[in-house]
Amino acid sequence: MTIALGTETLYLAYVNHACGMFKIASYRLQHAYDQNILQLSPFVKNTMIHKKIVAAIKMHKRALELIKEFRDHVRNNWSLLADNYEIEIMSKQGSIGKLFTILIIILVYIIIVFFILTQYISILLDIVIPLNESRPRKFLFPIEYFIDQQKYFYIITIHIAIGLSCIATSGVATESFSLANALHAFGLFKIASYRMKYILSDINPQMHTAKKYAMSRNRIIAAVDFHRKAIEFSELLKTSFGKMYLVLFVACVCSASINLFNLSRIITMEKEIVEVIISVLFIFLHIVYLTLANYAGQEFINYDTDFYRTICNTKWYNAPLKTQKLLLFLIQKTTKCYKVDAGGMFSPCLEGLATGLSMSVSYFMVLRSA
Numbered sequence: 558m559t560i561a562l563g564t565e566t567l568y569l570a571y572v573n574h575a576c577g578m579f580k581i582a583s584y585r586l587q588h589a590y591d592q593n594i595l596q597l598s599p600f601v602k603n604t605m606i607h608k609k610i611v612a613a614i615k616m617h618k619r620a621l622e623l624i625k626e627f628r629d630h631v632r633n634n635w636s637l638l639a640d641n642y643e644i645e646i647m648s649k650q651g652s653i654g655k656l657f658t659i660l661i662i663i664l665v666y667i668i669i670v671f672f673i674l675t676q677y678i679s680i681l682l683d684i685v686i687p688l689n690e691s692r693p694r695k696f697l698f699p700i701e702y703f704i705d706q707q708k709y710f711y712i713i714t715i716h717i718a719i720g721l722s723c724i725a726t727s728g729v730a731t732e733s734f735s736l737a738n739a740l741h742a743f744g745l746f747k748i749a750s751y752r753m754k755y756i757l758s759d760i761n762p763q764m765h766t767a768k769k770y771a772m773s774r775n776r777i778i779a780a781v782d783f784h785r786k787a788i789e790f791s792e793l794l795k796t797s798f799g800k801m802y803l804v805l806f807v808a809c810v811c812s813a814s815i816n817l818f819n820l821s822r823i824i825t826m827e828k829e830i831v832e833v834i835i836s837v838l839f840i841f842l843h844i845v846y847l848t849l850a851n852y853a854g855q856e857f858i859n860y861d862t863d864f865y866r867t868i869c870n871t872k873w874y875n876a877p878l879k880t881q882k883l884l885l886f887l888i889q890k891t892t893k894c895y896k897v898d899a900g901g902m903f904s905p906c907l908e909g910l911a912t913g914l915s916m917s918v919s920y921f922m923v924l925r926s927a
Contacts, residue, residue: 630790634745637786639779643748650744651737658733665725668838673718675831738794739853745787746860750867752780757872757880770877777883784864788895791857795897802850803900810913813843814920821925847913854897854905861895 638644679694694710702713756776760769820836868891873884898904 626793630786630793631741634741634786634790637783638748639752643751646747646751647741647744650740650747654733654737654740657736658729661732662729665729666722668842669718669721669725671838672721672835673714675835676714676717678831735794735798736853738790739856742787742791742794743856743860745783745790746857746864749780749784749787750860750864752776752783753864753867753871756780757876760875766877770879773876773880774883777880777887781887787860791895791897795899799898800900802905803903806847806850806899806903806905806913809843809846810916811920813840813847813917814924816840816843817917817921818924821921843917844914847910851905851907851910851913854909855907857897858894858906861891865891865894 635647638647676695694707700706700713700717702709704713706713756773760772816836816839820833820840823832823836865888868884868887871884873881876884896904896906903909
């Protein structure tokens with residue numbers, strides 16, 4: 558029951574992500590026959606329509622492949638769990654994923670509500686501390702509508718709220734999907750360490766050497782097999798999301814620099830305290846995102862390092878000579894810790910966090926001095 562629940566819960570996250578890809582495919586197909594394209598020459602028109610249809614079909618195919626690939630990996634990994642403790646490890650990882658998802662949803666929507674309510678501060682002040690003239694109503698950020706913005710203030714704020722909610726929902730869905738995958742990989746690393754820790758347990762010293770070697774060898778194979786599966790699953794994550802996270806990292810660093818510059822400009826010009834609070838909150842969100850993303854990458858390093866330390870801490874001196882050689886070989890192979898990377902150009906870790914923050918400050922100083 559626990560295996561089925563854990564598998565189907567994670568599978569649901571994959572389905573949601575794949576549904577987004579299906580929607581993108583449908584969107585591309587619907588806009589293949591754009592009115593602007595129909596006005597072009599027949600050859601150019603047919604070429605562009607063909608390219609858009611092919612792009613939509615490729616996205617649809619990729620969605621099918623993605624959901625099948627992740628589903629097969631997760632189900633196979635759960636089916637290989639050997640005892641209740643291993644099931645408990647994976648179930649705990651799933652529970653952590655659910656908890657973090659709920660916390661992220663609550664935090665994100667509280668921030669959205671705060672942003673929306675800040676637009677009504679001038680209305681609230683007119684009620685509490687009225688002036689001879691009504692205070693001007695301000696939006697979160699500069700916007701351009703082809704209507705009277707003050708007259709249709711409430712309609713525009715509702716439109717902004719809907720837009721922010723859609724963006725937040727898409728972001729939370731994507732990040733929770735990545736989080737569920739990462740936690741599943743962490744669980745595989747933990748099970749590999751757990752199996753390696755007990756490769757020599759319940760082996761009687763009086764037992765025949767060949768039998769002791771056979772038992773320890775089979776346990777080492779089981780531990781190494783799960784470690785290999787953890788790395789394979791991590792590589793699948795890296796292949797599927799690495800380039801996207803590289804783009805997000807670059808965008809986040811640049812956006813943080815711009816927001817720092819905007820904050821300094823607001824403070825220098827002595828604008829309203831509300832604008833300062835909003836700018837500080839934007840910067841805080843950038844720092845939180847960079848911290849969480851790099852912390853997840855650091856956890857891959859920590860769990861793989863833990864597997865290496867577990868091998869080093871085994872009571873190898875009680876093992877047969879052939880088993881000692883196997884352990885020595887494993888130590889040599891796992892000396893270099895495993896790292897995920899984003900697009901082959903950036904490795905998320907605590908060092909990466911320091912790099913990202915220092916880059917943001919450096920770009921801010923450049924903007925400030927310009």
